[in-house]
Amino acid sequence: MLDGVDLTACNAEVVALVGANGAGKSTLIRTILDLRAAHGGTITLAGRPNTDRRARADVAYLPERFQPPTYLSGTEFLDYMLALYGMAPASHDARQAAAALGLGGEALARPIATYSKGMGQLLGLTACIASRRPLLIFDEPMDGLDPAARVRLREALNVRRAEGASVLFSTHLLSDAAEFADRVAILHEGRIAADGTVAELCERFDSDDLESAYLRCTNGENVPA
Secondary structure, three states: OOOOOOOOOOOOOEEEEEOOOOOOHHHHHHHHOOOOOOOOOOOEEOOEEOOOHHHHOOEEEEOOOOOOOOOOEHHHHHHHHHHHOOOOOOOHHHHHHHHHOOOOHHHHHOEHHHOOHHHHHHHHHHHHHHOOOOEEEEEOOOOOOOHHHHHHHHHHHHHHHHOOOEEEEEEOOHHHHHHHOOEEEEEEOOEEEEEEOHHHHHHHOOOOOHHHHHHHHHOOOOOOO
16 A cells, blocks of 8 residues: 655656565556546646646556557557557657667567567557657566667667656666666655665665665665654
């Protein structure tokens, strides 16, 4: 259960939400998106309440355990998603985003039923990135990605950040947080136990790396009074 969470993602910033399995990361993301009711507090997206449909129009979201419909081809799925985002089908941006993530024309022409888990994940990420939405929210986006795909995703997110987009993603892998994020928020027992850059967290918890800082944070060590 979440309890008094305080979290902000600024423009052109990548924020990682980290925590153990069951810490509430997915619950928090669903609450931000108004897919789960909040029982107190205020949540805003681009200055509007998260319950306002206009606010959610600025967001592209990839859920945990994403599974695209297997009866479509990759191109058909992208066309469908772009239509939902109010964009033209088979746009140059979408094909460019897919290629940047390693999904070329041959892969997009194939039925999704032939895709590996990683290819399906890349297809969902492509749809979000190609949407041009200013806020991207991903729940465990690196799930199923091989090392090369992870590098391509990092590069694609850096491009979107340079264009002013904000990214919030959850992960239970601290290496992902350290590699991808400008700022890391540690969710523990329903609260944001600490929030800062990797360097700031290491300094606060007198640690040499994020893993040690995380363990000290979640064990209640070295927290200033």
